[in-house]
Amino acid sequence: MPAQTLIKIENVSKTYTTSKEDIVALQTVNLEIKEAEFVSLVGPSGCGKSTLLMLISGLYPATTGVITIKGEPVTKPYTNLGIVFQRDMLLDWRNVLDNVLLQIEIRRLNRADYEPHARELLERVGLGNFTDRYPRELSGGMRQRVSICRALLHEPPLLLMDEPFGALDAITRDQMNLDLERIWEQSRKTVIFVTHSVPEAIFLSDRILVMSPRPGRIVANIEINLPRPRTLDIRDLPEFSDYNRQIRKIFREQGILIDELGKDKEGLGQSPSSEVDY
Amino acid sequence: MNEKSKKNRENKLVTWIRNYSYSIIAMIVVIVLWELAVKVFDVKEYILPAPSQVLRKLTGNLSLLFRYSLVTGWEILLGYLLSIIVGIPMGLMIFYSRFLERVIYPFLVASQTIPKIAIAPLLIIWFGWGIWPKIIVSFLIAFFPIVVDTVVGLKNTEPEMIYLVRSMGADRSQIFFKISLPNALPNIFGALKVASTLAVVGAVVGEFVASDEGLGYLLVVSHGYMDTTLMFAGILFLSLLGIIFFFIIEIIERLALPWKTEKESVLHSATM
Ligand SMILES: Nc1ncnc2c1ncn2[C@@H]1O[C@H](COP(=O)(O)OP(=O)(O)OP(=O)(O)O)[C@@H](O)[C@H]1O
Numbered sequence A: 001m002p003a004q005t006l007i008k009i010e011n012v013s014k015t016y017t018t019s020k021e022d023i024v025a026l027q028t029v030n031l032e033i034k035e036a037e038f039v040s041l042v043g044p045s046g047c048g049k050s051t052l053l054m055l056i057s058g059l060y061p062a063t064t065g066v067i068t069i070k071g072e073p074v075t076k077p078y079t080n081l082g083i084v085f086q087r088d089m090l091l092d093w094r095n096v097l098d099n100v101l102l103q104i105e106i107r108r109l110n111r112a113d114y115e116p117h118a119r120e121l122l123e124r125v126g127l128g129n130f131t132d133r134y135p136r137e138l139s140g141g142m143r144q145r146v147s148i149c150r151a152l153l154h155e156p157p158l159l160l161m162d163e164p165f166g167a168l169d170a171i172t173r174d175q176m177n178l179d180l181e182r183i184w185e186q187s188r189k190t191v192i193f194v195t196h197s198v199p200e201a202i203f204l205s206d207r208i209l210v211m212s213p214r215p216g217r218i219v220a221n222i223e224i225n226l227p228r229p230r231t232l233d234i235r236d237l238p239e240f241s242d243y244n245r246q247i248r249k250i251f252r253e254q255g256i257l258i259d260e261l262g263k264d265k266e267g268l269g270q271s272p273s274s275e276v277d278y
Numbered sequence B: 001m002n003e004k005s006k007k008n009r010e011n012k013l014v015t016w017i018r019n020y021s022y023s024i025i026a027m028i029v030v031i032v033l034w035e036l037a038v039k040v041f042d043v044k045e046y047i048l049p050a051p052s053q054v055l056r057k058l059t060g061n062l063s064l065l066f067r068y069s070l071v072t073g074w075e076i077l078l079g080y081l082l083s084i085i086v087g088i089p090m091g092l093m094i095f096y097s098r099f100l101e102r103v104i105y106p107f108l109v110a111s112q113t114i115p116k117i118a119i120a121p122l123l124i125i126w127f128g129w130g131i132w133p134k135i136i137v138s139f140l141i142a143f144f145p146i147v148v149d150t151v152v153g154l155k156n157t158e159p160e161m162i163y164l165v166r167s168m169g170a171d172r173s174q175i176f177f178k179i180s181l182p183n184a185l186p187n188i189f190g191a192l193k194v195a196s197t198l199a200v201v202g203a204v205v206g207e208f209v210a211s212d213e214g215l216g217y218l219l220v221v222s223h224g225y226m227d228t229t230l231m232f233a234g235i236l237f238l239s240l241l242g243i244i245f246f247f248i249i250e251i252i253e254r255l256a257l258p259w260k261t262e263k264e265s266v267l268h269s270a271t272m
């Protein structure tokens, strides 16, 4: 299976110019992401993970370097993708179905063509009976599912997810991981997934990129060779713990985790689902 | 489903009666106490008339009160509409252009710091005794919260929301009509409600300064005759006017923002 390169990031850096100071958020990032690859970005808070996603989506301009998607340089917002943020960004005044269909309205596509698909997606994540509810009537997990459906509706080849499950409780988060795994198995999109939870990254990814503290660079590139489709039980495999240990070691080397204090810095590894298991 | 919505409506009615019955009982209690106090302490009518005296005066002057209510109501309505027509676009201009913001800002501040009662005579020199000075005073008082809340409402759109729709290819008009404007509507309606009460104040102030009809005029005249009872009747009609305006806006708000009503009915059923 010859995997084609979808995204190529060459010598990309990003400096935010604020009135007080210049903040170097990313420093010479070089990276290739293949089609249908599930890649996770992990790293300490403020290391530039969100910034990297914003650069890839073309919503922020890079300070130096070039990002290409399918060989085309990204110079304006790239629209052939779906984005999920940590906060669900649902519109209060639209019901669940209309929130999902926002994707179609903005793209000026025919609503009727996509409505069955929207319903099917909602059905698939267990929201089939909630299509006419308003967001405020849903739980956090349900809301985030809606926002994932919205990101998938137009069947984009690329999905950018910025800590999508960061605000959810442990059990909901496990369920969302399983749901996402299943969705990915079915559609094999390219996914770039930002998370603070190393076990979550191992569970979902083909590859994990570890970033250094600011200015952010990519300091490790770890292939995850675990069988798919994945179930929660793979967390009990010895390989799973090995990956976990390997990444923890990198964090320690980067000064992200400091053992002597008996606790971690910058809120890393705070995934509630991981604390119990490891 | 029809059954359910019918039941829902009945529930709402029951809730409504429950909620408002307390207010109505409270008002009746106050009126009765007032009546008793006036009788027991033998208060002079020109100082504080009893509710029964006000009622008698009111029925005796009903046609006059209605005619004057219509005059003042018309002034309020026009001043209010003007404040909306000017206030919302001004809010939009301030939101979209830093330049216009700087140009408009000093005038906006001046329009609020200058006491309206002080410029009312000036307005009469410029616009005569007719309806215009009243409309303008009413407008000057009412438009400010509309401008401010329109800007506040538009500004509180989440940047991430804008990024999200830009990644869907949204243009400026889509961002405005599908995101920013609906997002600002709760703020705008809040301001419209405040403005509706301010517009009443403005029209009355305008009439105080120069007029030959209207409820404000009635207050001035009845004050001149020391007819406190008639003043009370006038004040009662004025507050009725204010309440009518307020509730009309509230009904429009419920129709325009059904998702808010949803939330409220959830709240109500939770408290029951
Ligand atoms: N719009 C901006 N203007 C100025 N500085 C910014 C801006 N966005 C981010 N930064 C700075 O750039 C750095 C990287 O931010 P970024 O949001 O990419 O980090 P992150 O890795 O996503 O962090 P977290 O895990 O907390 O979400 C931070 O120091 C942040 O303060």
Ligand SMILES: [Mg+2]
Pocket: A049, A050, A051, A162
């Ligand atoms: Mg971030």
